Amino acid sequence: MAQPAAPHRPPRPSATRPGRPQRSGRVVAMQPLPAHRLLLVYGLLSASLLGLAARLAWLQVIDSPNLQSRARAIQTQSVAPIGKRRTIVDRNGRLVALDEERFTLWAHPRYFNFPGDDPQKVRRPDEVAERLAAVLAQPKQVLQATMGERRSGVKLQTDIDPETAKRLRQLNISGLDLEPYPQRVYPQGSLFANVVGFLNLERVPQAGLEQSRDSDLKRHETTLRMRRGADGTPLPEGIAAGSLYGDDLRLQLTLDARLQQVAQKALADQVKKWKAKRAAALVMDARNGEMLALASVPTYDPNRFWSFQPGLFREWSVQDLYEPGSTFKPINLALALQEKAIQPDGKVYDNGSLSIGGWPIFNHDRQGNGLIDFPTVLQASSNVAMVKAMGQVKRERFWKWLHTIGIDQRPDTDLPGAVAGELKDRKTFISHPIEPAVAAFGQGFSLTPLKLLQLHAMLANGGRLVSPHITRGLRSGDALAPTPGGGGLQVLDPKVTRVVMGWMESVVANSKSLGIQIPGYRIGGKTGTAQKAERGVYIPGALITSFVGHLPIDDPRYVVLVVVDEPKGGNTYGSTVAAPVARKIIDALVVLEKLPPSDPGAVTTTALKGAAGAQRD
Incomplete structure (x- = not known):
């Protein structure tokens, strides 16, 4: 049975998807590239490789030092x-001065964080202030107000001691920074x-x-x-x-804190008692120029220097000039002996007054002493006798000696601010008779107490001009420098200085009222009470009292000088104002330096107890 024929259907259009291009059925034939294009690409690649190699060579060979330095800097x-x-x-x-570590506390609130917190958590300033208050001994509100709304770089406190800094570190609070710095302390x-x-x-x-x-x-x-x-x-x-x-x-x-303390306390007591302007005490080892004490009153606390007047920051015994008066008489007599203008057993007539070039000169009591020897000249502190004795020295030679011993020259010393004295020029000194006359008893020229101490050390050590100093130099660790030997320029004959030292011993030995005698010890000394001059004019009623002592006379080693400026009241003399301070210093010196007595048999238990007590005071 024949099948029916299928119905005729029109061709279906090809389905297309949105966004997808349609396939083309056309085939493109392969064609070889031109040779010149291949050469161009090859050339570009080769050039790039060569450029990269050149750049690497530049960086590693030529520019390497620069890159290394930049890296090291980072x-x-x-x-x-x-x-x-x-x-x-x-x-x-x-210890006299040292650096102690102190800290400044900085706060950075933007980083505040407590131990155990989340790393991203930021604590409030009031929370941090609460923990800091107990450690810094400050109210929380004060610390919080200091930080305010600032986010970083807040200085909370300075001068923080190491113990407090340790407690702050133990808080382990992020955002706190301790900045160390040294602070000078004077114990x-x-x-x-x-x-x-x-x-x-x-x-x-x-x-x-x-x-x-x-x-x-x-x-x-x-x-x-x-x-x-x-x-x-x-x-x-x-x-x-x-x-x-x-x-x-x-x-x-070279200073001894124990002796310095004795000297400063004795000075303070005497300044208070006599309502003096100021006072200074100096002790020197005459053999080498070492200063064992250099005290002055009034003084200041260097730990709180801002509380004191700037005028106290200078040491006046090194920088201020004064006329030494009678304490210079032993030095002048040594110059006259050196010139052979006087003899050790010589005498001079003291009639109490004389006139030089129309200028009257008197003794302090306006009394004459008759024909006296030179020990008595010093004991009586006769101005008239000194003028007559020094009148035997030619004026030119007198001025030359004053210049030679350095009256008008700055002392060779490590003491800061030391200045030269003032001496009339040679022509004036020679042509005016009054100049050498007043210079004979320590007036008409000026020097510092430090210079006078140096000149008396010259008498004590046999005529050598040593350099006064207060430092022995730098030492490592706990090592201490040994006491240096002697030195200095030989100026006077040792025989001359021994004679003058004997004369000075007679001043102490024959004056019990001076109060310097210590049984068993040979001590020499000389008082001074001079008018105070300012700009060449003497100030009415203003005096400078002083005392200089030497010990032991049989083997001179130490020189003690005390100067009290403008004591007030009656009976103000070197013997009443300055000598008592020197006695306390000498008592302490004997004990501290363990000075053996010249005559052990004369030493009494009472004397030893007195010396030890002075050392303890």
Whole structure:
């Protein structure tokens, strides 16, 4: 059976999908690329490789030092020195000045975080202030007000001691930063202020040895450069040789804190008693020029220098001039002996007054002493006898000697601010008879107490002009320098100085009212009471009283000088105002230096107890 034919259907259009291109049934025949295009691509690739190789060669060979320095700059941390200073100690190693570490506390509120907190958590300033209040001993409200709304760099407190800093670190609060810095401390307070000086709040030296020996007191410190790795780990090879070196040198003084304390207390008591303007006491080892004490009153506390008048920051016994008066008479007699103008057993007639070039000259009591020897001249402190004795010395030679011993020259000393004295010029001194006349009893020229001490040391040590000094130099660790030997320029004949020392011993031996005698010890001395001059004019009623002592006379070693400026009241003389201070210093000196008596049999138990008591006071 035949099948019916299928109905005719029109062709179906090809289905297309949106976004999909229709396939083309056309085939493109492959064609070879032109040779010049292949060469161009090859050339470009070759040029790129050559350029890269050249760049690598440039970086690694030619520009390598520059890249290394830039890398080191990023990797290296520089730690600048904080400017520590060396310690100062006295002759026995007692601390006089030292640097102590202090801290400044900085707060950065944006990073506040407590131990155990989520690292992303930021604590409020009031929460941190509450924990800091007890440690810093400040109210919480004050600390919170200081921080305010600031996010970083808030200075909360300075001058924090190491113990408080340790307690702050134990809080482990993120966002707190302790910045260390050195602070100069003077443990002895005012005891050495007049010679050591101080640093201001910016650590700039302002006076004394701190200023004059500034370069010596700065410690050896260098900027520390340390390389760190990417994670901050220090790299040892980045530390240069010597970077961690630090010296332990200390500046040792010749001063003795114990003797200095005795001198300062005795001065303070006497200044108060006599309502004096000021006073100074100086003790020198005549053999080598070492100063064992240099005290002055009034003084100040270098730890609180801002509370005192700036006028106290200078040591007047080194910088201010005065006319020495009778304490210069032994020196003049030594010059006359050296010139052979007088003889050790010579005498001079003292009639109580005389006139020189129309100018009257009197003794202090306006009384004559008749024909007297030179020990008596010093005991009576006769001005008239001194003028007649020194009149035997040619004026030109007299002036030459005053210049030779350095009246008008600055002393060779390490004491800061020392100045030269004033002496009339040679022509004036020679042509005016009154000039050598008043110079004979210590007036008409001026010097510092330090210079007078140096000249009396010259009498004590056999005629050598030694340099007064208060430092022995830098010493390492706890080592102390030994006492140096003698030195100095030989100026006078030792025989001459021994004669004058004997004369000065008679002053003490024959004056019980002076109060300087110590049984068993041979002591020499001379008082002085001089008018005070200002700008060439004597101030009515203003006096400078002084006393200079030598001991022991049989083997002279120590010279003690006390000067009291403008004591008030009646009976103000060197013997009543200055000598009592010198006695206390001499008592302490005998004990501290363990001076053996010249005559052990004459030493009494009472005398020894008195000396020991003076040392304890």
